[in-house]
Amino acid sequence: MAETKINPVLKQVLELGPTLVFFLVYMWIKDESYTFRGTEYSGFIVAALVLVPLLLASIAILWWLTGTLSRMQIFVAVMVVFFGGLTAWFNDERFFKMKTTIVYGSFAVILGAGLLRGRSLLQWVMAEALPMKPEGWMILTRRLALMFAALAIANEVIWRTQSEEVWVYLETFAMPIALFLFLMLQFMLLQRFLIEPPEDKS
Missing domain, CATH: 1.20.1300 (3 helical TM bundles of succinate and fumarate reductases)
Structure with a gap:
């Protein structure tokens, strides 16, 4: 499928936005801790978990707008989901x-x-x-x-x-x-x- 061109500024926002949101969320809650079902999670881990759905949403929007995704985008998404999951599971x-x-x-x-x-x-x-x-x-x-x-x-x-x-x-x-x-x-x-x-x- 041929790639549909989109506004380059929008493309950059979708590609870089999740990482910047992770940074902002981390800076906001870095000294906090949150308890969920008896387990305490640091602000860093919470910020990392916020990144996962944001990244998936941005990639889904990119795919919807352009009709295609690069292998690099797919690979990075898989790595973020996988290691984000390990981070939450082991609280590490x-x-x-x-x-x-x-x-x-x-x-x-x-x-x-x-x-x-x-x-x-x-x-x-x-x-x-x-x-x-x-x-x-x-x-x-x-x-x-x-x-x-x-x-x-x-x-x-x-x-x-x-x-x-x-x-x-x-x-x-x-x-x-x-x-x-x-x-x-x-x-x-x-x-x-x-x-x-x-x-x-x-």
């Missing part, structure tokens, strides 16, 4: 913090596995949106696999050594911004591999 915030490591680590492994077979899985996923020569896709895939691996390692170090609040700030803002800037830099460096669309002579 570590599961939610490990989610980021698993997500970034999985992307690194998937891209790396494709490279070992001499293929760029990024090209397979994004070729229509970003026409580029195969050599450029291989370079971008190698660099992005290393970036995802670095983010996975960084997340492990941060949540194990820093405070909960520091982790929330870095998870919400620093890591996505670092990934965005990295991608922008790569697109600038790989300009020579981009394929210009043919001119319309009609």
Whole structure:
């Protein structure tokens, strides 16, 4: 099914909104605790559980508006639901913090596995949106696999050594911004591999 274009601002709100709501809810209730059926839950765990239905709702709206979802969106949603469920079941915030490591680590492994077979899985996923020569896709895939691996390692170090609040700030803002800037830099460096669309002579 072809993707229906939607307002880019609305798309960004739907994609980033749930994470920002998680951050705001956490900042509001981080020092609180809540008891449900005899079990006490921290503000962090409650904020994490708020994120799950919000993320599912935003993805459902995106699917309804565009008629399609990326594999990355589906994978991230599954990870959030799975680790959010573990966090609630075991009443242990570590599961939610490990989610980021698993997500970034999985992307690194998937891209790396494709490279070992001499293929760029990024090209397979994004070729229509970003026409580029195969050599450029291989370079971008190698660099992005290393970036995802670095983010996975960084997340492990941060949540194990820093405070909960520091982790929330870095998870919400620093890591996505670092990934965005990295991608922008790569697109600038790989300009020579981009394929210009043919001119319309009609």
